[in-house]
Amino acid sequence: xxxxxxxxxxxxxxxxxxxxxxxxxxxxxxxxxxxxxxxxxxxxxxxxxxxxxxxxxxxxxxxxxxxxxxxxxxxxxxxxxxxxxxxxxxxxxxxxxxxxxxxxxxxxxxxxxx
Amino acid sequence: xxxxxxxxxxxxxxxxxxxxxxxxxxxxxxxxxxxxxxxxxxxxxxxxxxxxxxxxxxxxxxxxxxxxxxxxxxxxxxxxxxxxxxxxxxxxxxxxxxxxxxxxxxxxx
Numbered sequence: 001x002x003x004x005x006x007x008x009x010x011x012x013x014x015x016x017x018x019x020x021x022x023x024x025x026x027x028x029x030x031x032x033x034x035x036x037x038x039x040x041x042x043x044x045x046x047x048x049x050x051x052x053x054x055x056x057x058x059x060x061x062x063x064x065x066x067x068x069x070x071x072x073x074x075x076x077x078x079x080x081x082x083x084x085x086x087x088x089x090x091x092x093x094x095x096x097x098x099x100x101x102x103x104x105x106x107x108x109x110x111x112x113x114x
Numbered sequence: 115x116x117x118x119x120x121x122x123x124x125x126x127x128x129x130x131x132x133x134x135x136x137x138x139x140x141x142x143x144x145x146x147x148x149x150x151x152x153x154x155x156x157x158x159x160x161x162x163x164x165x166x167x168x169x170x171x172x173x174x175x176x177x178x179x180x181x182x183x184x185x186x187x188x189x190x191x192x193x194x195x196x197x198x199x200x201x202x203x204x205x206x207x208x209x210x211x212x213x214x215x216x217x218x219x220x221x222x223x
């Protein structure tokens with residue numbers, strides 16, 4: 001298995017632009033998580049899905065952030081409009097039913113908003 | 115608000131030393147505590163602990179949980195340069211994982 005796949009790996013954009021991050025979870029995993037990691041705040045859970053349904057989005061910082069999971073093999077995290085304080089590494093992780101805490105992380109997308 | 119605090123924030127040791135990393139937590143409805151290792155990229159799972167006093171072991175790494183005092187430790191014996199990483203502690207409570215900020219371990223030859 002290729003593991004969790006994220007794209008792009010690096011994104012540099014200007015303030016005000018729309019950013020879309022993509023994730024393909026491990027096949028057969030029922031849970032998908034989006035995290036953000038910064039030096040100041042560490043690793044924070046933004047939102048997670050179970051069987052493509054959003055369960056908890058209380059970690060999404062503002063209405064500028066949205067996430068979708070149209071099918072079991074694909075999810076997006078969108079920021080519109082982006083701001084410099086959104087600069088961080090965004091991780092996607094997935095886990096199987098019954099052990100949703102043993103999460104497998106993707107390589108992350110490093111986002112820089114200028 | 116659920117809180118996970120790790121100490122020390124960073125640590126530099128020599129190869130062969132033994133290190134102890136600490137994780138304390140304040141959460142409602144504790145379910146489990148997990149340790150992850152993060153090298154250059156993504157965190158990778160090490161241990162999950164749910165019961166007090168039962169040591170989990172994997173090679174030179176071991177971990178134990180104290181649910182009464184609300185903490186866990188991660189021990190690494192005979193450290194190697196390949197152990198250099200950020201070690202993350204996370205707790206599952208009512209919500210999925212709440213992570214601490216990590217301990218950055220540097221092992222020098």
